[in-house]
Amino acid sequence: MEYxxxxxxxxxxxxxxxxxxxxxxxxxxxxxxxxxxxxGNLENYRPSSRKVLVQDTTVLEPLEIAFYRKDA
Amino acid sequence: MRAVIVxxxxxxxxxxxxxxxxxxxxxxxxxxxxAPDTGYRFERLDQGDNSDELFVIVSFSGGGTxxxxxxxxxxxxxxxxxxxxxxxxxxxxxxxxVISSISGGSFPAAYYALRGGKIFDExxxxxxxxxxxxxxxxxxxxxxxxxxxxxxxxxxxxxxxEFYDREVFGGGTYADVIARNRRPFVVLNATDMTTGTQxxxxxxxxxxxxxxxxxxxxxxxAASSSAFPGxxxxxTFRNYAGSCGYRQPPWVQLAADDHASxxxxxxxxxxxxxxxxxxxxxxxxxxxxxxGGVADNIGLxxxxxxxxxxxxxxxxxxxxxxxxxxxxxxxxxxxxTSPATDRDQAASVPGLIDTLATAATVPLDxxxxxxxxxxxxxxxxxxxxxxxxxxxxxxxxRQGPQCAxxxxxxxxxxxxxxxxxxxxxxxxxxxSWFKNLxxxxxxxxxxxxxxRIVGRRLLAQxxxxxxxxxxxxxxxPANGQAC
Numbered sequence: 001m002e003y004x005x006x007x008x009x010x011x012x013x014x015x016x017x018x019x020x021x022x023x024x025x026x027x028x029x030x031x032x033x034x035x036x037x038x039x040g041n042l043e044n045y046r047p048s049s050r051k052v053l054v055q056d057t058t059v060l061e062p063l064e065i066a067f068y069r070k071d072a
Numbered sequence: 073m074r075a076v077i078v079x080x081x082x083x084x085x086x087x088x089x090x091x092x093x094x095x096x097x098x099x100x101x102x103x104x105x106x107a108p109d110t111g112y113r114f115e116r117l118d119q120g121d122n123s124d125e126l127f128v129i130v131s132f133s134g135g136g137t138x139x140x141x142x143x144x145x146x147x148x149x150x151x152x153x154x155x156x157x158x159x160x161x162x163x164x165x166x167x168x169x170v171i172s173s174i175s176g177g178s179f180p181a182a183y184y185a186l187r188g189g190k191i192f193d194e195x196x197x198x199x200x201x202x203x204x205x206x207x208x209x210x211x212x213x214x215x216x217x218x219x220x221x222x223x224x225x226x227x228x229x230x231x232x233x234e235f236y237d238r239e240v241f242g243g244g245t246y247a248d249v250i251a252r253n254r255r256p257f258v259v260l261n262a263t264d265m266t267t268g269t270q271x272x273x274x275x276x277x278x279x280x281x282x283x284x285x286x287x288x289x290x291x292x293x294a295a296s297s298s299a300f301p302g303x304x305x306x307x308t309f310r311n312y313a314g315s316c317g318y319r320q321p322p323w324v325q326l327a328a329d330d331h332a333s334x335x336x337x338x339x340x341x342x343x344x345x346x347x348x349x350x351x352x353x354x355x356x357x358x359x360x361x362x363x364g365g366v367a368d369n370i371g372l373x374x375x376x377x378x379x380x381x382x383x384x385x386x387x388x389x390x391x392x393x394x395x396x397x398x399x400x401x402x403x404x405x406x407x408x409t410s411p412a413t414d415r416d417q418a419a420s421v422p423g424l425i426d427t428l429a430t431a432a433t434v435p436l437d438x439x440x441x442x443x444x445x446x447x448x449x450x451x452x453x454x455x456x457x458x459x460x461x462x463x464x465x466x467x468x469x470r471q472g473p474q475c476a477x478x479x480x481x482x483x484x485x486x487x488x489x490x491x492x493x494x495x496x497x498x499x500x501x502x503x504s505w506f507k508n509l510x511x512x513x514x515x516x517x518x519x520x521x522x523x524r525i526v527g528r529r530l531l532a533q534x535x536x537x538x539x540x541x542x543x544x545x546x547x548x549p550a551n552g553q554a555c
Contacts, residue, residue: 001380001453001457003482005480014393016382016393017321017322017323017326017382017383018321018322018323019321019382019387019390020390020394021382021390021393021394022393022394022395022483025480026480026482026483027480027481027482028393028482029382029389029392029393029482030382030389030393031336031339031380031381031382031383031389032335032336032339033326033327033330033335033336033339033340034326034327034329034330034335035323035326035382036322036326051326053330053333053335055335055336058460059457059460059461059481059482060460060461060464060479062480
């Protein structure tokens with residue numbers, strides 16, 4: 001089991017490999033390997049998606065994957 | 073007289089030649105167009121009053137009528153178990169979300185998917201008390217079936233499937249299960265002979281072959297799941313891959329691309345298996361399915377993948393991320409035996425049949441032990457993560473309120489792994505009796521009834537089940553008694 005935390009200034013739905021999986025700024029469980037992270041169809045964030053290889057995380061040190069507001 | 077015999081033999085020869093030339097009639101229709109919003113899929117089933125917060129998975133192992141009766145006894149017990157949930161009293165059976173089954177266990181599973189609560193009025197006479205094995209042998213020995221059996225694309229399991237369709241499932245297909253539109257999501261499992269991987273009878277699997285599961289008889293799924301190698305033949309399914317505009321989910325290519333990095337071997341293997349089955353051409357126009365027990369004899373691998381992966385057709389982990397599940401119950405009904413042998417009482421070299429039977433069954437039993445260990449490891453992982461976060465919070469808080477850390481943690485889920493298996497019978501004599509029951513499709517009525525009763529008792533005695541009953545203010549009455 002691996003752990004990720006998708007950061008964004010507000011609370012948004014998180015999509016992992018195209019499927020809705022929890023929310024931003026929460027610790028989420030995911031299986032090891034490459035995944036694509038997105039924040040859904042509201043395109044006011046950047047980057048539009050991030051492909052990340054998730055491995056060697058712990059529940060205390062989840063991999064942080066950052067998204068930003070487009071206008072920031 | 074001799075001329076008559078010669079004429080009859082010639083006629084039989086011609087019939088055999090005709091049978092050999094007979095074309096293959098697939099038992100699975102093509103899918104006109106890939107439609108992810110239709111078909112037999114977990115997320116398509118109406119939940120009714122079945123909540124996600126209490127998520128219950130049940131697995132039924134293989135083991136012929138022994139497994140079917142034990143599974144049926146557990147279903148009866150779950151029906152009679154009353155819990156307090158969301159302010160009302162409900163039967164635990166009505167909270168079961170998924171049933172995953174193998175071989176003999178696939179018969180009650182499929183029947184429950186088709187008929188729901190009517191199983192308790194019909195299944196005993198339709199299957200459990202029947203001399204199914206004798207009936208099947210009678211079918212094979214009947215000259216009326218020899219012509220069919222002579223065809224290369226028709227085997228004894230096809231004959232068995234026709235028998236089950238007529239005598240057990242009354243012609244029911246997955247279209248009928250879809251029309252019922254009720255949880256639990258019932259997953260019958262067979263084994264793909266070429267890849268050695270589990271083959272689940274769900275639309276997500278049939279999408280890969282551009283085939284419509286709705287047109288598949290439940291009898292054919294049960295026959296595939298229980299095609300015990302040797303006694304029964306594999307069943308052939310047509311692969312129409314490439315004809316319906318199917319698109320793999322995004323994770324498949326990502327996982328396949330991870331092959332070199334070895335980041336997650338099992339996820340990559342699952343992806344590569346999907347790509348192999350869906351390869352256009354199709355690369356494998358026919359798929360041969362044998363007993364589900366060859367890949368996993370307790371039907372637990374699918375649920376374990378669902379619990380530990382977000383990339384699964386009915387991912388439980390995804391539901392946990394979405395904070396839908398608070399309590400996860402996994403009930404493993406395992407009818408495994410370990411028959412006594414006098415092999416070690418003599419110096420003589422074990423015979424060929426004994427050796428082959430050992431080679432065929434021991435790896436399955438060892439793999440089952442590994443699968444149960446994996447369930448324990450998975451449960452431990454969830455519990456350990458919760459303990460780690462809680463421990464760190466306590467340590468930091470001891471330094472003073474200003475040092476208290478607000479450590480973010482994943483959604484907490486309570487896990488209840490429950491095991492119903494003969495090895496947990498306390499009395500050595502009784503345990504030995506159950507562990508020496510044969511694997512066959514007919515058992516005496518008294519044996520079937522003993523299996524039903526022991527299934528109920530083992531469920532009630534399981535420590536985690538008792539813990540669950542306490543947490544849910546629940547009660548499983550002993551036979552004929554009130555709570």
